[in-house]
Amino acid sequence: MSASSPPEPSSAKPPAPLPSSPDAQPARESVVVTRGLTKRFGKFTAVDRLDLTIGKGEVVGFIGPNGAGKSTTIRMLCALLTPSAGAATVAGYDVASEPESVRAHIGYMSQKFSLYDDLTCRENLQFFAGIYRVPRALIGERMRFAIAMAGIEGREDALVRTLAGGWRQRLALGCAILHRPPVLFLDEPTSGVEPQARRRFWDLIHQLAGDGVTVLVSTHYMDEAEYCNRIALIDAGRLITVGSPSELRGEQLGGRLFELGCASLGEAVALLRTMPAVHDAAIFGDKLHVLVADTGDTPAASVAAALPARLAQAGIEASTPQPIRPGLEDVFVQLVSRENRRAVSERMGGGAP
The missing domain is CATH 3.30.70.100 (Alpha-Beta Plaits)
Structure with a gap:
């Protein structure tokens, strides 16, 4: 993270730096793996047979429109929802049979930032340090790092509701990583945040990835996909394609x-x-x-x-x-259209058009 960040446990492996180009793809240890991951709510299938592998220190963008299944997938990976079918492991732990171990090894940040408006910044950090069972001897140092990362020095005792969106966003990220998780799930963390704050937030994500943290971040902002090592496009619960930004821009659109x-x-x-x-x-x-x-x-x-x-x-x-x-949004629109035609053909009993 930085020279001011708390020391890693002695058993931790040396951090793998993030590649200089988002498209560079070195061999990575698999940290998040899903196979046929499915979630149904009654007759509605929110996530449909999702296969995805994410490596150590990789930043993967989970891109799709509202209702595509992004949040449901992330909640399953956080062991907050039980899959209806298929399997998933996070940091080597099974989300269905080892939910407590999964939750101990992840950081999670929702689009609502998960902060308590009626508490101060310091009180929020203290609360989450307790939730994540941060050793007492490390709490002060971890909190100082989170405060510096959020850029709220001098505002530690201000109520969270008085903070601007960018500060709230970075404070929520600081709370999510107080226990130094190897995996970070961010569910539309830049929603409603001004562009300059969004860019600074992505700088922090890459800083964490450079220290070996694996990041899955969902968003419906296509421009943010450019910041990712790889992009997973999802629509109607189905994973359409996975690739680096340059690979997806090179997708053959058929015209x-x-x-x-x-x-x-x-x-x-x-x-x-x-x-x-x-x-x-x-x-x-x-x-x-x-x-x-x-x-x-x-x-x-x-x-x-x-x-x-x-x-x-x-x-x-x-x-x-x-x-x-073609830009990434053009590619996404065409791939979704192609997938919808294929799905209709399947329902009609024919092959893919």
Whole structure:
């Protein structure tokens, strides 16, 4: 972590530094492993046969829309929910049969930050130190490190409810790592936090990973995926794909991507999706991203060049389409669409389209 952080137990292995590039993937000891992990609530399947392996000191982003199954997965890995099927181990302990051992070896931070607003910063740290059974001789040093990390020196005796979002966020992280867990689960920890504080928070995550802490962090912010060693994309309870940011950006989308501006974005998307040569269209801010088929008979550039005229026939003015490099959000949208088509085909009894 830093020179000011408390010493590690003598039995701890030397920390493995985080690779300089998020895409670098050295061989790692497996710390979090799931096989067919499933959670059902009645007839609803929240997590569906999830297979995932996370190595020591790795930062893995768990990316997906609200309701995708991210929080449910993390709660199972924290041994707070019992899986309906499948298995998972965390730090070598089984989440179903050894829940107490799992919880002793993890730090957990929810999007609500899990702090007590009517307690001071110092009192929150003391409370969590007791919950995590931090040895009395180490509490003072651990608290001083957490206070410095959160940047709240001089505010130790302020009520938590008086802190700005970024300070609350970093204090919650400090509380979650008081017992020096080898694994850290962060459930949408940057939700509702200003961009500058989000960036500083990610710097802290990488600092922890550099000391060998394994981090699984869920988020629906696609830009945050760039900070991760690997990204696990999940939707409707199913793991769609896992890879580094560069690997996912290189995912074959089955066509070429173009961007164009136009009025009546919603109407334009609906019309474009009816065109045979258009695989998909989606709104990105004040622009449209259009995935166009690229075949030998009709090159994608020719199809794209004809789109403004087709939209004009419907009374929609549009700019000239420009080819663009797919971003992670483009990849996610297309992979989800592809997965949904495959799932529908399975339910209909056919193969994947």
